Amino acid sequence: MGRVFLLGDDVDTDQLAPGQHMRSGIEAIAAHCLEAVRPDFAAGVCQGDVIVAGRNFGAGSSREQAAEALKHLGIAGVVAQSFAGIFYRNAINLGLPVLVAQTIDGIADGDHCVLDVDAAALTVGGSEIALEPIPDNLRRLLDDGGLVSHLKQRFAETRR
Amino acid sequence: MSGATLAQKIIARAAGREAAVPGEVVTADVDLAMIHDSGGPRRVEPILRQLGVGLWDTSKVVLISDHFVPGDTDEGARILRMTRDWALERGVEFHDGEGICHVVLPERGHLKPGMLVVGGDSHSPTGGAFGAYMFGVGATEMAGVLATGEIWLKVPETIMIEWRGLLGPGVLAKDIMLALCGRLGMDGGGYQAVEYVGEAITALSMQERMTLSNMAAELGAQAGLIAPDTKTYAFLRAAGAHMTEETSLRTDPGAALGAHHVFDASALAPQVAAPHSPANAMAVCEAPRTSLDLAYIGACTGAKYDDLKNAAAILKGRALASGMTLLVAPASRQDQARAAQDGIMGVFEDAGARLLPNACGICAGYGTDRLAAGSRCISSTARNFKGRMGDPSAEVWLASPFTVAASAVAGEIVDPRDYLTEREIA
Numbered sequence: 284m285g286r287v288f289l290l291g292d293d294v295d296t297d298q299l300a301p302g303q304h305m306r307s308g309i310e311a312i313a314a315h316c317l318e319a320v321r322p323d324f325a326a327g328v329c330q331g332d333v334i335v336a337g338r339n340f341g342a343g344s345s346r347e348q349a350a351e352a353l354k355h356l357g358i359a360g361v362v363a364q365s366f367a368g369i370f371y372r373n374a375i376n377l378g379l380p381v382l383v384a385q386t387i388d389g390i391a392d393g394d395h396c397v398l399d400v401d402a403a404a405l406t407v408g409g410s411e412i413a414l415e416p417i418p419d420n421l422r423r424l425l426d427d428g429g430l431v432s433h434l435k436q437r438f439a440e441t442r443r
Numbered sequence: 444m445s446g447a448t449l450a451q452k453i454i455a456r457a458a459g460r461e462a463a464v465p466g467e468v469v470t471a472d473v474d475l476a477m478i479h480d481s482g483g484p485r486r487v488e489p490i491l492r493q494l495g496v497g498l499w500d501t502s503k504v505v506l507i508s509d510h511f512v513p514g515d516t517d518e519g520a521r522i523l524r525m526t527r528d529w530a531l532e533r534g535v536e537f538h539d540g541e542g543i544c545h546v547v548l549p550e551r552g553h554l555k556p557g558m559l560v561v562g563g564d565s566h567s568p569t570g571g572a573f574g575a576y577m578f579g580v581g582a583t584e585m586a587g588v589l590a591t592g593e594i595w596l597k598v599p600e601t602i603m604i605e606w607r608g609l610l611g612p613g614v615l616a617k618d619i620m621l622a623l624c625g626r627l628g629m630d631g632g633g634y635q636a637v638e639y640v641g642e643a644i645t646a647l648s649m650q651e652r653m654t655l656s657n658m659a660a661e662l663g664a665q666a667g668l669i670a671p672d673t674k675t676y677a678f679l680r681a682a683g684a685h686m687t688e689e690t691s692l693r694t695d696p697g698a699a700l701g702a703h704h705v706f707d708a709s710a711l712a713p714q715v716a717a718p719h720s721p722a723n724a725m726a727v728c729e730a731p732r733t734s735l736d737l738a739y740i741g742a743c744t745g746a747k748y749d750d751l752k753n754a755a756a757i758l759k760g761r762a763l764a765s766g767m768t769l770l771v772a773p774a775s776r777q778d779q780a781r782a783a784q785d786g787i788m789g790v791f792e793d794a795g796a797r798l799l800p801n802a803c804g805i806c807a808g809y810g811t812d813r814l815a816a817g818s819r820c821i822s823s824t825a826r827n828f829k830g831r832m833g834d835p836s837a838e839v840w841l842a843s844p845f846t847v848a849a850s851a852v853a854g855e856i857v858d859p860r861d862y863l864t865e866r867e868i869a
């Protein structure tokens with residue numbers, strides 16, 4: 284069981300991984316994740332919490348620390364009405380579930396929730412919201428634990 | 444068969460297929476991979492080690508340092524040193540401190556029309572100005588490309604953006620892009636391919652076209668293409684690229700499009716985008732009266748030779764408003780040298796501008812040059828996200844090099860056309 288962190292449209296990568304901390308490791312970046320818009324986030328987030336956001340989540344830079352920071356902080360996944368393309372690929376490559384919801388109406392900040400990636404569903408306060416399933420080719424990547432583990436398996440097979 | 448779009452043609456060829464159908468997931472061979480000091484060696488090398496593999500083809504990888512240049516922090520300097528060592532170790536072509544990756548790549552003849560190129564940076568669509576299908580990826584995905592030479596794509600639909608007629612005096616490619624961000628939104632590109640066509644686009648210089656393709660990123664598109672023409676081939680030949688002209692590298696007349704937007708270039712006024720989104724665009728004349736502390740001519744979007752030339756055309760013989768700071772970070776060493784030869788750098792010097800290195804500078808906000816709390820800046824860059832260029836309380840207004848320069852003179856946001864007319868009359 285986690286809680287919802289509700290965010291708006293166009294949450295950008297500079298908010299998720301501030302440039303000033305980009306020269307540092309993921310620990311430091313994660314500590315400042317979303318600080319410009321949600322100063323209580325990094326300190327308050329717990330394992331299993333879910334980000335629910337509007338349109339175009341992860342807009343901007345290709346820096347994958349934006350997705351990595353969320354994973355590092357224990358976010359179970361991001362549910363948004365749409366994702367910026369590069370962020371979406373980065374998240375899957377790093378093993379962070381990202382799922383599209385037709386609507387996020389009725390979901391409130393702090394709601395208790397459970398994200399079920401297999402069923403493509405978010406349960407919030409007893410009601411279940413259907414999400415768009417992750418496409419097959421990406422689901423395989425996610426199941427393998429991200430791109431690096433996926434490639435490790437691939438190279439191991441060709442070496443055999 | 445109703446024909447194919449430019450994007451479909453490039454992807455089909457790279458994927459070894461007869462045709463590429465929008466929506467289909469394909470694996471394509473990568474013709475060129477570009478990486479920089481931030482997402483490059485320091486991030487990909489640990490992954491290559493884990494995989495126990497080298498680069499798939501050293502000759503197809505170009506490394507450029509720009510984000511942490513000039514190494515003005517301990518960590519930044521360490522990252523640059525690591526980047527240099529890696530280039531030597533891996534034997535990769537390296538442009539070190541020569542400018543911003545998106546500008547240096549074509550300037551050194553690395554791009555050719557029809558290529559499928561992956562860049563480790565979100566403004567990689569810039570390569571589309573040369574008729575290459577170029578898009579940005581994160582470091583892990585880039586490590587995968589470096590290891591395998593392949594990448595997956597979902598074949599995009601093409602969103603045709605047509606600008607009929609010609610831009611009026613004082614209106615630039617940047618104004619086109621801000622207007623498009625305002626009109627279509629930061630997700631208007633839907634991670635599809637944007638293609639720019641029309642008389643206004645054909646009339647633009649290659650560097651102005653680069654601004655259009657670059658900011659396809661701000662529309663949320665995967666790529667921002669412009670079909671190659673004689674200007675494209677002339678630019679690339681001068682840059683040292685060898686290639687034959689391919690007349691088929693264009694969207695067929697009957698090709699199915701995702702959307703087709705038509706705009707009247709002659710009706711476009713200079714634009715500004717209010718903090719904190721490029722989508723907050725409006726005509727300068729509709730902007731609220733806004734006093735400024737700082738003007739920034741920088742970034743891949745806004746400090747190429749043509750951008751410098753345009754800014755200088757307004758600054759020449761004029762002084763900055765009292766209290767105004769002007770920072771200029773020419774996008775490449777080569778562009779700066781050309782600008783110096785033509786007296787453009789002298790104009791900035793006379794105006795009292797502070798010159799920054801040929802690098803990302805304040806645009807990335809990775810070094811010590813950052814916007815102070817509460818400052819208000821007009822900037823030729825592509826993004827004005829909260830906190831990107833400095834303190835979250837700083838305000839960044841985006842505009843063209845003309846508008847940034849005119850506003851630096853006025854001390855507040857102004858329409859540059861008033862300044863150009865004065866000049867023409869005088």
Ligand code: SF4
Nearest residue numbers: 543742743803806807
């Ligand atoms: S100048 Fe700015 S937009 Fe261009 S590559 Fe550097 S950080 Fe990115």
